Each structure stands twice: as C-alpha cells, then as structure tokens.
Amino acid sequence: MILLVNIVLLIITGLCLGSFVNALVWRLRQKELVSEGKGDKKLVKQLSKANSRSMCPNCHHTLGVTDLIPVVSWLMLGGRCRYCSKPISWQYPLVELATAGLFVFSYIYWPILITGTGVVVFGLWLIVLTSLVALSVYDIKYMILPNSIIAFSLIVAVFMQVFWQASSVNVAHQALMIVIAALLGSGLFYAIFQLSGGNWIGGGDVKLAVLLGVLVADPAKMLLVIFLASLGGTLFAVPLLASGKSRKKLLIPFGPFLIFATYITVLFGTEIISWYQRTFLVV
Ligand SMILES: [Zn+2]
Known part of the structure; x- marks a missing residue:
C-alpha cells in the first residue's frame, strides 16, 4: 500500500x-x-x-x-x-x-512488499541509491568513480541481497546468480577496457559493474543494464557528435548511464525481461 x-x-x-x-x-x-x-x-x-x-x-x-x-x-x-x-x-x-x-x-x-525484512531491504536500497547518486555526480564532474564509494556501496548491496534472498526457495542458486551477474558485467568491461586501452570505458566502470551485478542479482538483468546503458549513451552522444562541437574528443562518463540503467532494471527488470520473452521468443 x-x-x-x-x-x-x-x-x-x-x-x-x-x-x-x-x-x-x-x-x-x-x-x-x-x-x-x-x-x-x-x-x-x-x-x-x-x-x-x-x-x-x-x-x-x-x-x-x-x-x-x-x-x-x-x-x-x-x-x-x-x-x-x-x-x-x-x-x-x-x-x-x-x-x-x-x-x-x-x-x-518497488518490486517486492515493503513489510517485515522487506523494510530492511528497502532501507538498505536507499543507502545504496544515495551512494549511486554520489558516484554519478562525481563521475559527471570529474570523470572518476571513487573506490571508497564503490567499496562502501558493495558492502551495503551484499547485505541488501542477504535480506532480499533470505526467503527465496533456493538460496544457493540465487547466490550463484549474483556471482555470475557480477562476473559477467565486470568481465565484459575488463575485456573492453583492455582491448580499447581504456579509451571506451574506464577502470572504474569495471569495478562499478561488480556492484551493479550484485544489485540486479541476475545475469539476464545484467545484460539488460549493459543494453540500456549503451542505448542511453548512444542517444546522448549522437546529437553531440552531429553538432560537431566535441568531435575531436568525445569524453562522456559511462558510469551515470550504467547507474541509471541499473535503477530502471532493479525496479522494472523482471517485467521488461518477461515482456521481451513474450514478444520475441514465442515459438
Ligand atoms: Zn561563500
């Protein structure tokens, strides 16, 4: 209610x-x-x-x-x-x-009931969300994602998942999904970071992906985060490129796009993925 x-x-x-x-x-x-x-x-x-x-x-x-x-x-x-x-x-x-x-x-x-341990989950989410806002502001202003904020958020996010998943039928499976989601995002970003020599994404994004993976707690949702963030980044960059102003070196921090995509995915990820499956994967 x-x-x-x-x-x-x-x-x-x-x-x-x-x-x-x-x-x-x-x-x-x-x-x-x-x-x-x-x-x-x-x-x-x-x-x-x-x-x-x-x-x-x-x-x-x-x-x-x-x-x-x-x-x-x-x-x-x-x-x-x-x-x-x-x-x-x-x-x-x-x-x-x-x-x-x-x-x-x-x-x-909020996708689950805010009662009982759900209150704790939501409270921890608000703390993580505040940290995510700080990370976004810092990244927009200084193009850096401070390690201290990522580390703090990661600890809070793990506690949030402990309370969130505690009542699930198969806790071990959920824990595995969280680990895979975190490794998938950070592994992919690490590969891009290495291949592009740090030009396309920064080292901070690799660490950020671990945190975001823990927050979405599902490999499919992690892919959704990357998709939404890339889409947002592209839509943002195209007008800038077209105007020719920053053609020389277009430096846009990717962190805020990833963070906003995670916010959307935590709230609506389950619905978006089931809509996608219903619409495109019907045999
Ligand atoms: Zn003053």
Missing part, C-alpha cells in the same frame, strides 16, 4: 541525503586534489576533523543552520553564498531534488 505519509518522509529524507551527497562529493574531491599534490592541505586537515561543519566551497565560511535547508536555502539566497555572494552551482538543488525523486519513485514501484 502506498502511503502519503511515507512519500512525505521519503521526500524529506531524499532532500537531506541529496544535500549530504553534494557535501561528500566536494570533500572527497578536496582530499583527492591534496593526494595529487594540487589541493589545499590546511583545508583538508580542517575537513577531516570529526566535528567539521559544512562550508561555502568558495569562501570556506562555515554554514549556519538556515544555509543548510535543502533547496529552500538555495532559493531564498537566490543561488548565492550569504557570506561572499558568489553564485552556488544549480548542481546543489538539482542533486537534492533528484535524490528525493529517485527515493519516491523507488517506493511507488
């Missing part, structure tokens, strides 16, 4: 976790810059303190409670920092709204 109160709670949680994603991406980037010898060491030292508060990415002024309300603060301040008046990227409210939207959509179309 879809409850309005749950939707409201999910919107609020999604907005707050979206805000967390923005802060996390920025902090991780500062750390990475320092490890590359380019960043601000003092700033990172300050950020690594347990009680460090959110700050303006430009003037580093600590933000007050009224600056931290998702979307609302951004709108109230006209998209500018209260302290230095520098414009704050529309990335901030957009990521917050997108996270809330993905949360609510997941709830409405």
Whole structure:
C-alpha cells in the first residue's frame, strides 16, 4: 500500500541525503586534489576533523543552520553564498531534488512488499541509491568513480541481497546468480577496457559493474543494464557528435548511464525481461 505519509518522509529524507551527497562529493574531491599534490592541505586537515561543519566551497565560511535547508536555502539566497555572494552551482538543488525523486519513485514501484525484512531491504536500497547518486555526480564532474564509494556501496548491496534472498526457495542458486551477474558485467568491461586501452570505458566502470551485478542479482538483468546503458549513451552522444562541437574528443562518463540503467532494471527488470520473452521468443 502506498502511503502519503511515507512519500512525505521519503521526500524529506531524499532532500537531506541529496544535500549530504553534494557535501561528500566536494570533500572527497578536496582530499583527492591534496593526494595529487594540487589541493589545499590546511583545508583538508580542517575537513577531516570529526566535528567539521559544512562550508561555502568558495569562501570556506562555515554554514549556519538556515544555509543548510535543502533547496529552500538555495532559493531564498537566490543561488548565492550569504557570506561572499558568489553564485552556488544549480548542481546543489538539482542533486537534492533528484535524490528525493529517485527515493519516491523507488517506493511507488518497488518490486517486492515493503513489510517485515522487506523494510530492511528497502532501507538498505536507499543507502545504496544515495551512494549511486554520489558516484554519478562525481563521475559527471570529474570523470572518476571513487573506490571508497564503490567499496562502501558493495558492502551495503551484499547485505541488501542477504535480506532480499533470505526467503527465496533456493538460496544457493540465487547466490550463484549474483556471482555470475557480477562476473559477467565486470568481465565484459575488463575485456573492453583492455582491448580499447581504456579509451571506451574506464577502470572504474569495471569495478562499478561488480556492484551493479550484485544489485540486479541476475545475469539476464545484467545484460539488460549493459543494453540500456549503451542505448542511453548512444542517444546522448549522437546529437553531440552531429553538432560537431566535441568531435575531436568525445569524453562522456559511462558510469551515470550504467547507474541509471541499473535503477530502471532493479525496479522494472523482471517485467521488461518477461515482456521481451513474450514478444520475441514465442515459438
Ligand atoms: Zn561563500
């Protein structure tokens, strides 16, 4: 049963976790810059303190409670920092709204009942989903999928599957399917990575595929993820290529396409595959 109160709670949680994603991406980037010898060491030292508060990415002024309300603060301040008046990227409210939207959509179309252990499964999914949003934002901005976020998500995804598959008739079979799905995706990407010398897909995509395989938990669904992501990537790239703007070197991160395809597959994969079988495989 879809409850309005749950939707409201999910919107609020999604907005707050979206805000967390923005802060996390920025902090991780500062750390990475320092490890590359380019960043601000003092700033990172300050950020690594347990009680460090959110700050303006430009003037580093600590933000007050009224600056931290998702979307609302951004709108109230006209998209500018209260302290230095520098414009704050529309990335901030957009990521917050997108996270809330993905949360609510997941709830409405969640493929299993959200009762009993199903509540745990759904809760763990929201954590993984937040990490997937962070990975997408990071990949779009910096063309990198941070290992730390992939590793964290993978651990949560494994726990999610433990609760999800616990009630299935043949647990060993399900576990095998998850392993095959993860190996299929990452194996295929590893081959493409090697063959293209890292030009078509990045090493991060190989690791990401392991996580996505665990999430979809089925080799057929993993193929669906790759198909949908390739389709999305192609549809996105064709207008860019046609415009001739980025003909020289068309660099599009593949991670966000894979992640969005996984999101669609987790929610609708079973239906899409059975529709495909009914339509094309009838003898
Ligand atoms: Zn500022």
